[in-house]
Amino acid sequence: MNLTLLMYLIPSLFMFGCGVYGFITRKNMIAIMISLELMLNSVDINFVVFNRYLFPGQLDGMFFTLFAIAIAAAETALALAIVINIFRATKNVDIQQILKLKF
């Protein structure tokens, strides 16, 4: 039995599906962010696996993943700051009850 490219794409595919499901069904803003992280992570896996299997001599997929991780970290930090600020103003993180941008 050999480990092929296909076998690594399947868990990442399921991870992305879970991210989509959580992104649509969750009402809590932090839970939506967590689902977003799942989707980003599955894309990272795809980058790395494609790079490693199809172009083993090059490093482009690895660097894409590296930058994607950095950008995801920055984005999460800012988004959570915004969520906490909204919570301070409204005592709520439910996405369906926050209808105003300015309080």
Place this chain on the structure above:
Amino acid sequence: MESVGNIILYFVIAIAIIVFSVLTVTTRQILRSATYLLFVLFATAILYFQMDYQFLGAVQIAVYAGGIVVLFVFAILLTHKPGADAEPLSTHRRWLGLSAAVLGIAVCGYAVFSHAAFCGRQLATVADLDMATIGHFLLSTDKWGYLLPFEAVSILLLACIIGGVVIARKR
């Protein structure tokens, strides 16, 4: 032919990723959701180690598991009562989410499996990737260099710091 250890490790990673991602989006307690996300990220890091990208695995653990998940836990503890369950989902919303996810998985799965021959490639051995090579690629301006994105990310992080200070500042 792969070694038995590699295959066992692959199955552990794959099952952990699938099970914990499902648990992440289905559990009712948000703190558990963050914990399961941590497990998924660890499994991903192990996958990177298996792919021989040690630096990437270390970055994954340090930035994702050490940084982002801690941020999530802080945000959750600041905004939620511990132990409180989320409200149950409305069936309409659950069906919408399920159909979107299943449709997406079906389309992408069809695309992947229709190229199964192409995807059946095996792992080629490469020379060990050392830090010096990564550093040279990151800071070179040659054809395969990544100096411009590197600097762009540094500006992005600066903007992120300023944004964080502006948002969190007391008015």
